[in-house]
Amino acid sequence: MTRIANIDKSSVDRKSSPYSSVDSERYSSLVKSVMSSRVSSQTPETLQAEDDHIYGPVVKAQTPTRPEVREPKTLHPFLNCEETVDTEEPESGLPARISLNRGQGRSFVPSVTRILQQTLSPEQIFYLERWKRRMIAELGEEGFKEHSQNLFRQGKLLHSALEDILTSGAAWKDRDPSETPEYPPEVRGYLESISHVLEDVSAVRAIESTVQHGTLNYLGIVDCVARYRGVLCVIDWKTSDKPKPFLSNTYDNPVQVAAYAGALNNDGNYKYQVENGLIVVAYKDGSPAHAHQLSSEVMLEYWKTWLLRLEEFTEKRASHASSTLPENR
Structure with missing residues:
Protein backbone atom coordinates (compact mmCIF):
# COMPACT_ATOMS: atom_id res chain seq x y z
CA MET A 1 0.00 0.00 0.00
CA THR A 2 2.83 2.36 0.78
CA ARG A 3 4.47 1.86 -2.66
CA ILE A 4 1.22 2.43 -4.47
CA ALA A 5 0.69 5.60 -2.48
CA ASN A 6 4.13 6.86 -3.41
CA ILE A 7 3.55 6.17 -7.09
CA ASP A 8 0.22 7.93 -6.99
CA LYS A 9 1.83 10.96 -5.24
CA SER A 10 4.62 11.33 -7.87
CA SER A 11 2.01 11.02 -10.55
CA VAL A 12 0.08 13.89 -9.00
CA ASP A 13 3.31 15.97 -8.76
CA ARG A 14 4.00 15.52 -12.47
CA LYS A 15 0.49 16.56 -13.36
CA SER A 16 0.82 19.77 -11.32
CA SER A 17 4.31 20.64 -12.71
CA PRO A 18 4.40 23.99 -14.57
CA TYR A 19 6.43 22.34 -17.36
CA SER A 20 3.58 19.95 -18.18
CA SER A 21 1.92 22.59 -20.35
CA VAL A 22 5.06 23.26 -22.46
CA ASP A 23 4.95 22.07 -26.07
CA SER A 24 7.92 19.71 -25.90
CA GLU A 25 8.29 19.41 -29.65
CA ARG A 26 8.41 23.15 -30.24
CA TYR A 27 10.83 23.60 -27.30
CA SER A 28 13.10 20.85 -28.64
CA SER A 29 13.12 22.49 -32.07
CA LEU A 30 14.12 25.85 -30.53
CA VAL A 31 17.00 24.29 -28.63
CA LYS A 32 18.24 22.50 -31.72
CA SER A 33 18.13 25.65 -33.83
CA VAL A 34 20.18 27.59 -31.29
CA MET A 35 22.70 24.80 -30.76
CA SER A 36 22.88 23.70 -34.40
CA SER A 37 26.24 23.98 -36.11
CA ARG A 38 24.47 25.53 -39.11
CA VAL A 39 24.03 28.77 -37.06
CA SER A 40 27.36 30.58 -37.33
CA SER A 41 28.77 31.91 -34.07
CA GLN A 42 29.45 35.67 -33.97
CA THR A 43 32.98 36.94 -33.72
CA PRO A 44 33.97 39.72 -31.28
CA GLU A 45 34.05 42.11 -34.26
CA THR A 46 30.47 41.34 -35.34
CA LEU A 47 29.27 41.52 -31.74
CA GLN A 48 30.87 44.98 -31.42
CA ALA A 49 29.25 46.10 -34.67
CA GLU A 50 25.85 44.86 -33.56
CA ASP A 51 26.24 46.55 -30.18
CA ASP A 52 27.25 49.81 -31.86
CA HIS A 53 24.22 49.59 -34.13
CA ILE A 54 21.82 49.08 -31.23
CA TYR A 55 23.31 51.25 -28.53
CA GLY A 56 25.61 53.59 -30.44
CA PRO A 57 29.42 53.61 -30.44
CA VAL A 58 31.29 53.34 -27.16
CA VAL A 59 32.65 56.68 -25.97
CA LYS A 60 35.91 56.06 -24.16
CA ALA A 61 36.62 58.24 -21.13
CA GLN A 62 39.56 60.52 -21.62
CA THR A 63 42.42 60.61 -19.18
CA PRO A 64 41.74 63.39 -16.65
CA THR A 65 43.80 66.46 -17.40
CA ARG A 66 44.88 69.24 -15.10
CA PRO A 67 42.74 72.36 -15.30
CA GLU A 68 44.21 74.97 -17.57
CA VAL A 69 46.27 77.51 -15.66
CA ARG A 70 45.12 80.98 -16.63
CA GLU A 71 47.67 83.69 -17.23
CA PRO A 72 47.08 87.43 -17.07
CA LYS A 73 46.70 89.13 -20.45
CA THR A 74 49.46 91.52 -19.44
CA LEU A 75 52.00 90.42 -16.84
CA HIS A 76 52.71 93.73 -15.15
CA PRO A 77 55.98 93.67 -13.17
CA PHE A 78 55.72 93.09 -9.45
CA LEU A 79 58.87 95.08 -8.74
CA ASN A 80 59.83 98.52 -9.98
CA CYS A 81 63.16 98.14 -11.74
CA GLU A 82 63.97 101.81 -11.17
CA GLU A 83 64.01 101.30 -7.41
CA THR A 84 66.61 99.21 -5.64
CA VAL A 85 65.57 96.17 -3.68
CA ASP A 86 65.71 96.79 0.05
CA THR A 87 69.10 96.84 1.73
CA GLU A 88 69.87 95.50 5.17
CA GLU A 89 69.90 98.93 6.80
CA PRO A 90 66.50 100.15 8.05
CA GLU A 91 65.29 103.62 7.21
CA SER A 92 65.69 106.23 9.91
CA GLY A 93 62.85 108.23 11.37
CA LEU A 94 59.24 107.42 12.16
CA PRO A 95 57.31 104.87 10.10
CA ALA A 96 55.44 106.31 7.13
CA ARG A 97 51.72 106.82 7.52
CA ILE A 98 50.14 108.24 4.38
CA SER A 99 46.46 108.86 4.99
CA LEU A 100 43.87 107.97 2.39
CA ASN A 101 42.55 111.13 0.77
CA ARG A 102 39.77 110.52 -1.71
CA GLY A 103 40.51 113.89 -3.24
CA GLN A 104 43.52 114.49 -5.44
CA GLY A 105 42.24 112.27 -8.25
CA ARG A 106 41.56 109.26 -6.02
CA SER A 107 37.77 109.51 -6.09
CA PHE A 108 37.38 106.85 -8.79
CA VAL A 109 40.33 104.64 -7.86
CA PRO A 110 39.00 101.27 -6.57
CA SER A 111 40.46 99.68 -3.45
CA VAL A 112 41.98 96.22 -3.22
CA THR A 113 39.19 95.16 -0.85
CA ARG A 114 36.47 96.27 -3.24
CA ILE A 115 38.06 94.55 -6.23
CA LEU A 116 38.39 91.25 -4.35
CA GLN A 117 34.81 91.44 -3.05
CA GLN A 118 33.41 92.00 -6.53
CA THR A 119 35.38 89.17 -8.13
CA LEU A 120 34.59 86.35 -5.72
CA SER A 121 34.19 82.96 -7.36
CA PRO A 122 30.75 81.25 -7.29
CA GLU A 123 32.16 78.77 -4.76
CA GLN A 124 33.35 81.58 -2.47
CA ILE A 125 29.97 83.31 -2.71
CA PHE A 126 28.18 80.05 -1.90
CA TYR A 127 30.19 79.40 1.28
CA LEU A 128 29.98 83.05 2.35
CA GLU A 129 26.20 83.06 1.99
CA ARG A 130 25.90 79.72 3.76
CA TRP A 131 27.98 81.04 6.70
CA LYS A 132 25.83 84.18 6.83
CA ARG A 133 22.58 82.17 6.85
CA ARG A 134 23.90 79.91 9.61
CA MET A 135 24.91 82.90 11.73
CA ILE A 136 21.53 84.58 11.24
CA ALA A 137 19.79 81.32 12.18
CA GLU A 138 21.80 81.22 15.42
CA LEU A 139 21.79 84.92 16.32
CA GLY A 140 18.86 86.42 14.44
CA GLU A 141 19.08 89.39 12.08
CA GLU A 142 19.82 91.95 14.81
CA GLY A 143 22.20 89.61 16.61
CA PHE A 144 24.18 89.00 13.43
CA LYS A 145 24.36 92.73 12.73
CA GLU A 146 25.65 93.37 16.25
CA HIS A 147 28.16 90.50 15.92
CA SER A 148 29.53 91.98 12.67
CA GLN A 149 29.81 95.44 14.26
CA ASN A 150 31.68 93.98 17.25
CA LEU A 151 34.15 92.19 14.96
CA PHE A 152 34.77 95.42 13.06
CA ARG A 153 35.23 97.34 16.31
CA GLN A 154 37.64 94.76 17.73
CA GLY A 155 39.67 94.88 14.52
CA LYS A 156 39.97 98.66 14.73
CA LEU A 157 40.97 98.50 18.39
CA LEU A 158 43.62 95.87 17.65
CA HIS A 159 45.09 97.89 14.80
CA SER A 160 45.15 100.97 17.02
CA ALA A 161 46.97 99.06 19.78
CA LEU A 162 49.46 97.64 17.27
CA GLU A 163 50.10 101.11 15.90
CA ASP A 164 50.89 102.31 19.41
CA ILE A 165 53.20 99.34 20.05
CA LEU A 166 55.05 99.46 16.72
CA THR A 167 55.62 103.23 16.73
CA SER A 168 56.86 103.36 20.31
CA GLY A 169 60.40 102.74 19.15
CA ALA A 170 61.01 99.97 21.68
CA ALA A 171 61.16 96.32 20.67
CA TRP A 172 58.31 94.24 22.09
CA LYS A 173 60.70 91.76 23.69
CA ASP A 174 62.55 94.61 25.49
CA ARG A 175 59.41 96.29 26.86
CA ASP A 176 58.89 96.86 30.58
CA PRO A 177 55.57 95.17 31.51
CA SER A 178 55.06 97.70 34.31
CA GLU A 179 55.12 100.53 31.77
CA THR A 180 52.93 98.80 29.21
CA PRO A 181 49.73 100.82 28.68
CA GLU A 182 46.41 99.27 29.55
CA TYR A 183 44.67 98.20 26.35
CA PRO A 184 40.90 97.65 26.00
CA PRO A 185 39.68 94.26 27.27
CA GLU A 186 38.44 93.33 23.79
CA VAL A 187 41.99 93.22 22.40
CA ARG A 188 44.05 91.84 25.28
CA GLY A 189 43.53 88.26 24.12
CA TYR A 190 44.58 89.16 20.58
CA LEU A 191 47.72 90.93 21.82
CA GLU A 192 48.63 87.93 23.93
CA SER A 193 48.03 85.75 20.87
CA ILE A 194 50.49 87.69 18.67
CA SER A 195 53.06 88.48 21.37
CA HIS A 196 55.48 85.81 20.08
CA VAL A 197 55.21 87.29 16.56
CA LEU A 198 55.86 90.84 17.79
CA GLU A 199 59.12 89.66 19.33
CA ASP A 200 60.42 88.98 15.80
CA ILE A 207 51.91 101.72 9.58
CA GLU A 208 48.34 101.98 8.23
CA SER A 209 49.72 103.68 5.14
CA THR A 210 48.08 104.16 1.74
CA VAL A 211 49.73 102.62 -1.33
CA GLN A 212 48.63 103.26 -4.91
CA HIS A 213 49.53 101.66 -8.23
CA GLY A 214 49.34 104.44 -10.81
CA THR A 215 49.60 102.19 -13.86
CA LEU A 216 47.05 99.59 -12.75
CA ASN A 217 44.83 102.20 -11.06
CA TYR A 218 44.07 100.72 -7.64
CA LEU A 219 44.96 101.54 -4.04
CA GLY A 220 44.96 100.04 -0.57
CA ILE A 221 46.06 100.59 3.00
CA VAL A 222 48.85 98.36 4.27
CA ASP A 223 48.67 97.35 7.93
CA CYS A 224 52.42 97.32 8.36
CA VAL A 225 55.74 97.15 6.54
CA ALA A 226 58.54 95.84 8.75
CA ARG A 227 61.14 93.15 9.12
CA TYR A 228 60.03 89.77 10.39
CA ARG A 229 63.00 87.66 11.43
CA GLY A 230 65.20 89.95 9.38
CA VAL A 231 63.13 89.83 6.17
CA LEU A 232 61.26 92.93 5.01
CA CYS A 233 57.58 92.09 4.61
CA VAL A 234 54.18 93.58 3.99
CA ILE A 235 52.41 92.42 7.16
CA ASP A 236 48.66 91.90 7.40
CA TRP A 237 47.06 91.42 10.84
CA LYS A 238 43.91 89.28 10.87
CA THR A 239 41.58 88.10 13.63
CA SER A 240 39.69 84.83 13.63
CA ASP A 241 37.37 82.79 15.84
CA LYS A 242 38.61 79.55 14.30
CA PRO A 243 42.20 78.28 13.96
CA LYS A 244 43.82 78.89 10.57
CA PRO A 245 47.01 76.84 10.69
CA PHE A 246 47.51 76.71 6.92
CA LEU A 247 47.90 79.44 4.34
CA SER A 248 45.00 77.92 2.39
CA ASN A 249 42.74 78.71 5.37
CA THR A 250 43.26 82.44 4.81
CA TYR A 251 41.28 82.51 1.53
CA ASP A 252 42.02 85.73 -0.42
CA ASN A 253 44.39 87.24 2.16
CA PRO A 254 47.57 86.24 0.26
CA VAL A 255 46.18 87.86 -2.91
CA GLN A 256 45.48 91.00 -0.89
CA VAL A 257 49.02 91.11 0.51
CA ALA A 258 50.53 90.63 -2.97
CA ALA A 259 48.34 93.44 -4.30
CA TYR A 260 49.51 95.78 -1.51
CA ALA A 261 53.16 94.92 -2.10
CA GLY A 262 52.85 95.41 -5.86
CA ALA A 263 51.27 98.83 -5.30
CA LEU A 264 53.92 99.84 -2.76
CA ASN A 265 56.71 98.79 -5.13
CA ASN A 266 55.27 101.09 -7.80
CA ASP A 267 54.37 104.01 -5.50
CA GLY A 268 56.83 106.90 -5.56
CA ASN A 269 56.21 107.62 -1.87
CA TYR A 270 58.20 104.52 -0.93
CA LYS A 271 61.88 104.41 -1.85
CA TYR A 272 62.34 100.69 -1.40
CA GLN A 273 60.95 97.40 -2.69
CA VAL A 274 59.21 94.63 -0.76
CA GLU A 275 59.27 91.08 -2.11
CA ASN A 276 57.91 89.10 0.87
CA GLY A 277 54.69 88.98 2.86
CA LEU A 278 53.39 87.88 6.25
CA ILE A 279 49.82 87.09 7.34
CA VAL A 280 49.32 86.93 11.11
CA VAL A 281 46.08 85.36 12.36
CA HIS A 290 49.59 81.57 13.25
CA ALA A 291 52.14 83.49 11.19
CA HIS A 292 52.12 82.57 7.49
CA GLN A 293 55.19 83.75 5.61
CA LEU A 294 54.99 84.37 1.87
CA SER A 295 58.34 84.05 0.11
CA SER A 296 59.16 86.12 -2.97
CA GLU A 297 58.32 83.11 -5.19
CA VAL A 298 54.93 82.64 -3.53
CA MET A 299 54.23 86.36 -3.73
CA LEU A 300 54.82 86.32 -7.49
CA GLU A 301 52.26 83.53 -7.92
CA TYR A 302 49.65 85.47 -5.92
CA TRP A 303 50.56 88.60 -7.88
CA LYS A 304 49.48 86.77 -11.05
CA THR A 305 46.23 85.80 -9.35
CA TRP A 306 45.72 89.44 -8.38
CA LEU A 307 46.25 90.59 -11.98
CA LEU A 308 43.58 88.12 -13.14
CA ARG A 309 41.12 89.40 -10.51
CA LEU A 310 41.93 92.98 -11.52
CA GLU A 311 41.30 92.17 -15.19
CA GLU A 312 37.96 90.57 -14.28
CA PHE A 313 36.96 93.63 -12.24
CA THR A 314 37.93 96.01 -15.04
CA GLU A 315 35.95 94.00 -17.62
CA LYS A 316 32.87 93.90 -15.36
CA ARG A 317 33.04 97.62 -14.74
CA ALA A 318 33.42 98.37 -18.45
CA SER A 319 30.49 96.07 -19.28
CA HIS A 320 28.32 97.71 -16.63
CA ALA A 321 29.24 101.20 -17.84
CA SER A 322 28.36 100.37 -21.44
CA SER A 323 25.01 98.85 -20.44
CA THR A 324 23.99 101.96 -18.48
CA LEU A 325 24.83 104.46 -21.25
CA PRO A 326 21.72 106.11 -22.77
CA GLU A 327 20.85 104.92 -26.26
CA ASN A 328 21.79 107.24 -29.11
CA ARG A 329 18.73 108.79 -30.66
Whole structure:
Protein backbone atom coordinates (compact mmCIF):
# COMPACT_ATOMS: atom_id res chain seq x y z
CA MET A 1 0.00 0.00 0.00
CA THR A 2 2.83 2.36 0.78
CA ARG A 3 4.47 1.86 -2.66
CA ILE A 4 1.22 2.43 -4.47
CA ALA A 5 0.69 5.60 -2.48
CA ASN A 6 4.13 6.86 -3.41
CA ILE A 7 3.55 6.17 -7.09
CA ASP A 8 0.22 7.93 -6.99
CA LYS A 9 1.83 10.96 -5.24
CA SER A 10 4.62 11.33 -7.87
CA SER A 11 2.01 11.02 -10.55
CA VAL A 12 0.08 13.89 -9.00
CA ASP A 13 3.31 15.97 -8.76
CA ARG A 14 4.00 15.52 -12.47
CA LYS A 15 0.49 16.56 -13.36
CA SER A 16 0.82 19.77 -11.32
CA SER A 17 4.31 20.64 -12.71
CA PRO A 18 4.40 23.99 -14.57
CA TYR A 19 6.43 22.34 -17.36
CA SER A 20 3.58 19.95 -18.18
CA SER A 21 1.92 22.59 -20.35
CA VAL A 22 5.06 23.26 -22.46
CA ASP A 23 4.95 22.07 -26.07
CA SER A 24 7.92 19.71 -25.90
CA GLU A 25 8.29 19.41 -29.65
CA ARG A 26 8.41 23.15 -30.24
CA TYR A 27 10.83 23.60 -27.30
CA SER A 28 13.10 20.85 -28.64
CA SER A 29 13.12 22.49 -32.07
CA LEU A 30 14.12 25.85 -30.53
CA VAL A 31 17.00 24.29 -28.63
CA LYS A 32 18.24 22.50 -31.72
CA SER A 33 18.13 25.65 -33.83
CA VAL A 34 20.18 27.59 -31.29
CA MET A 35 22.70 24.80 -30.76
CA SER A 36 22.88 23.70 -34.40
CA SER A 37 26.24 23.98 -36.11
CA ARG A 38 24.47 25.53 -39.11
CA VAL A 39 24.03 28.77 -37.06
CA SER A 40 27.36 30.58 -37.33
CA SER A 41 28.77 31.91 -34.07
CA GLN A 42 29.45 35.67 -33.97
CA THR A 43 32.98 36.94 -33.72
CA PRO A 44 33.97 39.72 -31.28
CA GLU A 45 34.05 42.11 -34.26
CA THR A 46 30.47 41.34 -35.34
CA LEU A 47 29.27 41.52 -31.74
CA GLN A 48 30.87 44.98 -31.42
CA ALA A 49 29.25 46.10 -34.67
CA GLU A 50 25.85 44.86 -33.56
CA ASP A 51 26.24 46.55 -30.18
CA ASP A 52 27.25 49.81 -31.86
CA HIS A 53 24.22 49.59 -34.13
CA ILE A 54 21.82 49.08 -31.23
CA TYR A 55 23.31 51.25 -28.53
CA GLY A 56 25.61 53.59 -30.44
CA PRO A 57 29.42 53.61 -30.44
CA VAL A 58 31.29 53.34 -27.16
CA VAL A 59 32.65 56.68 -25.97
CA LYS A 60 35.91 56.06 -24.16
CA ALA A 61 36.62 58.24 -21.13
CA GLN A 62 39.56 60.52 -21.62
CA THR A 63 42.42 60.61 -19.18
CA PRO A 64 41.74 63.39 -16.65
CA THR A 65 43.80 66.46 -17.40
CA ARG A 66 44.88 69.24 -15.10
CA PRO A 67 42.74 72.36 -15.30
CA GLU A 68 44.21 74.97 -17.57
CA VAL A 69 46.27 77.51 -15.66
CA ARG A 70 45.12 80.98 -16.63
CA GLU A 71 47.67 83.69 -17.23
CA PRO A 72 47.08 87.43 -17.07
CA LYS A 73 46.70 89.13 -20.45
CA THR A 74 49.46 91.52 -19.44
CA LEU A 75 52.00 90.42 -16.84
CA HIS A 76 52.71 93.73 -15.15
CA PRO A 77 55.98 93.67 -13.17
CA PHE A 78 55.72 93.09 -9.45
CA LEU A 79 58.87 95.08 -8.74
CA ASN A 80 59.83 98.52 -9.98
CA CYS A 81 63.16 98.14 -11.74
CA GLU A 82 63.97 101.81 -11.17
CA GLU A 83 64.01 101.30 -7.41
CA THR A 84 66.61 99.21 -5.64
CA VAL A 85 65.57 96.17 -3.68
CA ASP A 86 65.71 96.79 0.05
CA THR A 87 69.10 96.84 1.73
CA GLU A 88 69.87 95.50 5.17
CA GLU A 89 69.90 98.93 6.80
CA PRO A 90 66.50 100.15 8.05
CA GLU A 91 65.29 103.62 7.21
CA SER A 92 65.69 106.23 9.91
CA GLY A 93 62.85 108.23 11.37
CA LEU A 94 59.24 107.42 12.16
CA PRO A 95 57.31 104.87 10.10
CA ALA A 96 55.44 106.31 7.13
CA ARG A 97 51.72 106.82 7.52
CA ILE A 98 50.14 108.24 4.38
CA SER A 99 46.46 108.86 4.99
CA LEU A 100 43.87 107.97 2.39
CA ASN A 101 42.55 111.13 0.77
CA ARG A 102 39.77 110.52 -1.71
CA GLY A 103 40.51 113.89 -3.24
CA GLN A 104 43.52 114.49 -5.44
CA GLY A 105 42.24 112.27 -8.25
CA ARG A 106 41.56 109.26 -6.02
CA SER A 107 37.77 109.51 -6.09
CA PHE A 108 37.38 106.85 -8.79
CA VAL A 109 40.33 104.64 -7.86
CA PRO A 110 39.00 101.27 -6.57
CA SER A 111 40.46 99.68 -3.45
CA VAL A 112 41.98 96.22 -3.22
CA THR A 113 39.19 95.16 -0.85
CA ARG A 114 36.47 96.27 -3.24
CA ILE A 115 38.06 94.55 -6.23
CA LEU A 116 38.39 91.25 -4.35
CA GLN A 117 34.81 91.44 -3.05
CA GLN A 118 33.41 92.00 -6.53
CA THR A 119 35.38 89.17 -8.13
CA LEU A 120 34.59 86.35 -5.72
CA SER A 121 34.19 82.96 -7.36
CA PRO A 122 30.75 81.25 -7.29
CA GLU A 123 32.16 78.77 -4.76
CA GLN A 124 33.35 81.58 -2.47
CA ILE A 125 29.97 83.31 -2.71
CA PHE A 126 28.18 80.05 -1.90
CA TYR A 127 30.19 79.40 1.28
CA LEU A 128 29.98 83.05 2.35
CA GLU A 129 26.20 83.06 1.99
CA ARG A 130 25.90 79.72 3.76
CA TRP A 131 27.98 81.04 6.70
CA LYS A 132 25.83 84.18 6.83
CA ARG A 133 22.58 82.17 6.85
CA ARG A 134 23.90 79.91 9.61
CA MET A 135 24.91 82.90 11.73
CA ILE A 136 21.53 84.58 11.24
CA ALA A 137 19.79 81.32 12.18
CA GLU A 138 21.80 81.22 15.42
CA LEU A 139 21.79 84.92 16.32
CA GLY A 140 18.86 86.42 14.44
CA GLU A 141 19.08 89.39 12.08
CA GLU A 142 19.82 91.95 14.81
CA GLY A 143 22.20 89.61 16.61
CA PHE A 144 24.18 89.00 13.43
CA LYS A 145 24.36 92.73 12.73
CA GLU A 146 25.65 93.37 16.25
CA HIS A 147 28.16 90.50 15.92
CA SER A 148 29.53 91.98 12.67
CA GLN A 149 29.81 95.44 14.26
CA ASN A 150 31.68 93.98 17.25
CA LEU A 151 34.15 92.19 14.96
CA PHE A 152 34.77 95.42 13.06
CA ARG A 153 35.23 97.34 16.31
CA GLN A 154 37.64 94.76 17.73
CA GLY A 155 39.67 94.88 14.52
CA LYS A 156 39.97 98.66 14.73
CA LEU A 157 40.97 98.50 18.39
CA LEU A 158 43.62 95.87 17.65
CA HIS A 159 45.09 97.89 14.80
CA SER A 160 45.15 100.97 17.02
CA ALA A 161 46.97 99.06 19.78
CA LEU A 162 49.46 97.64 17.27
CA GLU A 163 50.10 101.11 15.90
CA ASP A 164 50.89 102.31 19.41
CA ILE A 165 53.20 99.34 20.05
CA LEU A 166 55.05 99.46 16.72
CA THR A 167 55.62 103.23 16.73
CA SER A 168 56.86 103.36 20.31
CA GLY A 169 60.40 102.74 19.15
CA ALA A 170 61.01 99.97 21.68
CA ALA A 171 61.16 96.32 20.67
CA TRP A 172 58.31 94.24 22.09
CA LYS A 173 60.70 91.76 23.69
CA ASP A 174 62.55 94.61 25.49
CA ARG A 175 59.41 96.29 26.86
CA ASP A 176 58.89 96.86 30.58
CA PRO A 177 55.57 95.17 31.51
CA SER A 178 55.06 97.70 34.31
CA GLU A 179 55.12 100.53 31.77
CA THR A 180 52.93 98.80 29.21
CA PRO A 181 49.73 100.82 28.68
CA GLU A 182 46.41 99.27 29.55
CA TYR A 183 44.67 98.20 26.35
CA PRO A 184 40.90 97.65 26.00
CA PRO A 185 39.68 94.26 27.27
CA GLU A 186 38.44 93.33 23.79
CA VAL A 187 41.99 93.22 22.40
CA ARG A 188 44.05 91.84 25.28
CA GLY A 189 43.53 88.26 24.12
CA TYR A 190 44.58 89.16 20.58
CA LEU A 191 47.72 90.93 21.82
CA GLU A 192 48.63 87.93 23.93
CA SER A 193 48.03 85.75 20.87
CA ILE A 194 50.49 87.69 18.67
CA SER A 195 53.06 88.48 21.37
CA HIS A 196 55.48 85.81 20.08
CA VAL A 197 55.21 87.29 16.56
CA LEU A 198 55.86 90.84 17.79
CA GLU A 199 59.12 89.66 19.33
CA ASP A 200 60.42 88.98 15.80
CA VAL A 201 59.19 92.26 14.26
CA SER A 202 61.68 95.11 13.85
CA ALA A 203 62.61 98.09 11.65
CA VAL A 204 59.03 99.23 11.08
CA ARG A 205 58.79 101.36 7.94
CA ALA A 206 55.06 101.95 7.47
CA ILE A 207 51.91 101.72 9.58
CA GLU A 208 48.34 101.98 8.23
CA SER A 209 49.72 103.68 5.14
CA THR A 210 48.08 104.16 1.74
CA VAL A 211 49.73 102.62 -1.33
CA GLN A 212 48.63 103.26 -4.91
CA HIS A 213 49.53 101.66 -8.23
CA GLY A 214 49.34 104.44 -10.81
CA THR A 215 49.60 102.19 -13.86
CA LEU A 216 47.05 99.59 -12.75
CA ASN A 217 44.83 102.20 -11.06
CA TYR A 218 44.07 100.72 -7.64
CA LEU A 219 44.96 101.54 -4.04
CA GLY A 220 44.96 100.04 -0.57
CA ILE A 221 46.06 100.59 3.00
CA VAL A 222 48.85 98.36 4.27
CA ASP A 223 48.67 97.35 7.93
CA CYS A 224 52.42 97.32 8.36
CA VAL A 225 55.74 97.15 6.54
CA ALA A 226 58.54 95.84 8.75
CA ARG A 227 61.14 93.15 9.12
CA TYR A 228 60.03 89.77 10.39
CA ARG A 229 63.00 87.66 11.43
CA GLY A 230 65.20 89.95 9.38
CA VAL A 231 63.13 89.83 6.17
CA LEU A 232 61.26 92.93 5.01
CA CYS A 233 57.58 92.09 4.61
CA VAL A 234 54.18 93.58 3.99
CA ILE A 235 52.41 92.42 7.16
CA ASP A 236 48.66 91.90 7.40
CA TRP A 237 47.06 91.42 10.84
CA LYS A 238 43.91 89.28 10.87
CA THR A 239 41.58 88.10 13.63
CA SER A 240 39.69 84.83 13.63
CA ASP A 241 37.37 82.79 15.84
CA LYS A 242 38.61 79.55 14.30
CA PRO A 243 42.20 78.28 13.96
CA LYS A 244 43.82 78.89 10.57
CA PRO A 245 47.01 76.84 10.69
CA PHE A 246 47.51 76.71 6.92
CA LEU A 247 47.90 79.44 4.34
CA SER A 248 45.00 77.92 2.39
CA ASN A 249 42.74 78.71 5.37
CA THR A 250 43.26 82.44 4.81
CA TYR A 251 41.28 82.51 1.53
CA ASP A 252 42.02 85.73 -0.42
CA ASN A 253 44.39 87.24 2.16
CA PRO A 254 47.57 86.24 0.26
CA VAL A 255 46.18 87.86 -2.91
CA GLN A 256 45.48 91.00 -0.89
CA VAL A 257 49.02 91.11 0.51
CA ALA A 258 50.53 90.63 -2.97
CA ALA A 259 48.34 93.44 -4.30
CA TYR A 260 49.51 95.78 -1.51
CA ALA A 261 53.16 94.92 -2.10
CA GLY A 262 52.85 95.41 -5.86
CA ALA A 263 51.27 98.83 -5.30
CA LEU A 264 53.92 99.84 -2.76
CA ASN A 265 56.71 98.79 -5.13
CA ASN A 266 55.27 101.09 -7.80
CA ASP A 267 54.37 104.01 -5.50
CA GLY A 268 56.83 106.90 -5.56
CA ASN A 269 56.21 107.62 -1.87
CA TYR A 270 58.20 104.52 -0.93
CA LYS A 271 61.88 104.41 -1.85
CA TYR A 272 62.34 100.69 -1.40
CA GLN A 273 60.95 97.40 -2.69
CA VAL A 274 59.21 94.63 -0.76
CA GLU A 275 59.27 91.08 -2.11
CA ASN A 276 57.91 89.10 0.87
CA GLY A 277 54.69 88.98 2.86
CA LEU A 278 53.39 87.88 6.25
CA ILE A 279 49.82 87.09 7.34
CA VAL A 280 49.32 86.93 11.11
CA VAL A 281 46.08 85.36 12.36
CA ALA A 282 45.35 86.37 15.97
CA TYR A 283 42.89 84.64 18.31
CA LYS A 284 40.73 86.29 20.96
CA ASP A 285 41.30 83.50 23.51
CA GLY A 286 45.02 84.26 23.53
CA SER A 287 46.13 81.04 21.87
CA PRO A 288 49.33 81.50 19.83
CA ALA A 289 48.73 83.26 16.52
CA HIS A 290 49.59 81.57 13.25
CA ALA A 291 52.14 83.49 11.19
CA HIS A 292 52.12 82.57 7.49
CA GLN A 293 55.19 83.75 5.61
CA LEU A 294 54.99 84.37 1.87
CA SER A 295 58.34 84.05 0.11
CA SER A 296 59.16 86.12 -2.97
CA GLU A 297 58.32 83.11 -5.19
CA VAL A 298 54.93 82.64 -3.53
CA MET A 299 54.23 86.36 -3.73
CA LEU A 300 54.82 86.32 -7.49
CA GLU A 301 52.26 83.53 -7.92
CA TYR A 302 49.65 85.47 -5.92
CA TRP A 303 50.56 88.60 -7.88
CA LYS A 304 49.48 86.77 -11.05
CA THR A 305 46.23 85.80 -9.35
CA TRP A 306 45.72 89.44 -8.38
CA LEU A 307 46.25 90.59 -11.98
CA LEU A 308 43.58 88.12 -13.14
CA ARG A 309 41.12 89.40 -10.51
CA LEU A 310 41.93 92.98 -11.52
CA GLU A 311 41.30 92.17 -15.19
CA GLU A 312 37.96 90.57 -14.28
CA PHE A 313 36.96 93.63 -12.24
CA THR A 314 37.93 96.01 -15.04
CA GLU A 315 35.95 94.00 -17.62
CA LYS A 316 32.87 93.90 -15.36
CA ARG A 317 33.04 97.62 -14.74
CA ALA A 318 33.42 98.37 -18.45
CA SER A 319 30.49 96.07 -19.28
CA HIS A 320 28.32 97.71 -16.63
CA ALA A 321 29.24 101.20 -17.84
CA SER A 322 28.36 100.37 -21.44
CA SER A 323 25.01 98.85 -20.44
CA THR A 324 23.99 101.96 -18.48
CA LEU A 325 24.83 104.46 -21.25
CA PRO A 326 21.72 106.11 -22.77
CA GLU A 327 20.85 104.92 -26.26
CA ASN A 328 21.79 107.24 -29.11
CA ARG A 329 18.73 108.79 -30.66
